[in-house]
Amino acid sequence: MIIPGWVEILLRTTVAFLILLAAPKIFRRTSIAHFSYFEASAMIIIAVILAVGSFHIGIPVGYSITALITWVLIVGIVNYISLKSVSFRNFIHGKGIPVIKDGKVLEDNLKKERYTTDDLLKQLRARNVFKVADVEFAVLESSGDINVLLKKENQPLTPKDMLIPVAPVKEPxxxxxxxxxxxxxxxxxxxxxxxxxxxxxxxxxxxxxxxxxxxxxxxxxxxxxxxxxxxxxxPKEKPLLLASIKKTQADLEIFALQTENERAKDLFKNSSREIEEVLKMVQKYLH
Amino acid sequence: MTVGSQVKQCLASLKSIEANLNSLSLKTENEEARHAFHESCLKTRKVLQQMEARVGELEYEEPQYKGF
Structure with missing residues (x-):
């Protein structure tokens, strides 16, 4: 029985599409922009095999499938070994290379990676850094991106820097x-x-x-x-509570000053102190 | 406003604070925050009891301002 060419292409394309659906399973979970050179090439090769195999009737189906399986196996094995071994991982996926260290640009490393000054400046600008002098440390990743550690004084201010206690939050x-x-x-x-x-x-x-x-x-x-x-x-519940704790504490202090009864004075003073402690304990949770 | 009514007002505030802290300590999921709310609720309750006693004394001294 001879199948007409277009039916065969239809069948091959459908099979290729089904294989394509399973493809994301074999690659690492990163965005395509962060693929290393090896992964990007392997992905393109697999895609080309699928594409050519789907319409090139001259190539027997078995050949395309053999090539495909071989490549998938290679990718799988490489991914497996690179999970286990650091040196192999660095060999295959490349390693981050410092291009700025201690605030100084490492020209030799740039040259070695054939990375131009313009590329460096462009990548820095993409990270919102317009002045090289603001950078303490920068790494050229294997994907070609540059990641930047700013000098401490140029980093955004955090509550930790200001010694402000903050309440822990969980996901809503x-x-x-x-x-x-x-x-x-x-x-x-x-x-x-x-x-x-x-x-x-x-x-x-x-x-x-x-x-x-x-x-x-x-x-x-x-x-x-x-x-x-x-x-x-x-929602006003928490700010209101904070305000009313503060007010009560102040009131108690006023009572302590106003009263002439010594025992009452002590009582108010103690109470005021207690409420102050309460305030200190819950303040950070009520903002 | 007499001192008696001021202290009573303060007492009412304390009651509301205590209740609010209690409800927060029940609602909050975070262990640390829950603990802080609980502790402060207990502290407030202690103050509340002392103040209640003081209001009792004031009412005894100035019986004309008894009640609300």
Whole structure:
């Protein structure tokens, strides 16, 4: 039986497409932009084999499949060995090469990698660095990107730099999507529909009107509504609590100053001190 | 406003703080934050009890301002 050429191409193309679907499984999980030279080449080779095999009737199917299997095996073995061995990994995927160290450009390394000054400046600008003098250390990765460590004084300020204590946060849970309540997400944070209805009632919102509703690890609910004209009240519970702790502490201090009764004075003074301690303990969680 | 009513107002604030801290300590998932809320809630409760006693004394001294 002789199959007409177009039917064969149709069949071959379908098979090639099915193989293509399975292809992402054999490569490392990185974006294509971060593929090393070897991976990029292997990917192109496999793609070409699939493409040519799908329409070049002159090549027997067995040949394309043999080539394909061989290449897939090679990629698989190389990936496996590079998982196990550092030196092999560096050999195949290349290694980051420092191009700026201690704030000085290493011209020799640039030359060795055939990387021009313009490329370097361009990559630095892509990292939002317009002045080479701001850089402490930069690495030329095997993918051709440059990653930059800025000098400490040019790095963004963090709470740690300012010695400001901050409250730890966990990921928020999305508990309402498109007006539908996600019971599973609610359950993972230990809440239920009754709580949600209560919170929404407090904010004066109907559940049908909620497009997205999220709850953070402190049990605070924030919502986005379908109707964008309605203004959602900002959650005020925690700032209010902080303010009222501060006020109470101040009041107690005033009482301590005002009263002439020695025993009462001591009592107020102690209480004021206790509340001050409370304030110190919870302050960072209430911002 | 008399001293008695000021102290009572302060007492009310303390009650609200205690309740809020308690609810936060139940709602919060983070262990460290939960602990801080719980501890501070207990501290506030102690102060609250002392202040309640003081309000009792004030009411005894100035019986005309008893109650709200």
């Amino acid at each position: 849970q999305t508990i309402v999507m498109d007006g539908k309540v996600m019971d599973e997400a609610l359950a993972t944070v230990g809440l239920n529909r009754g709580w949600l209805e209560g919170e929404l009632e407090k904010q004066g919102i109907a559940i049908e009107n909620v497009f997205i509703g999220q709850v953070d690890s402190y049990g605070e609910l924030t919502v986005d509504l379908f109707d964008d004209k309605i203004k959602v009240p900002e």
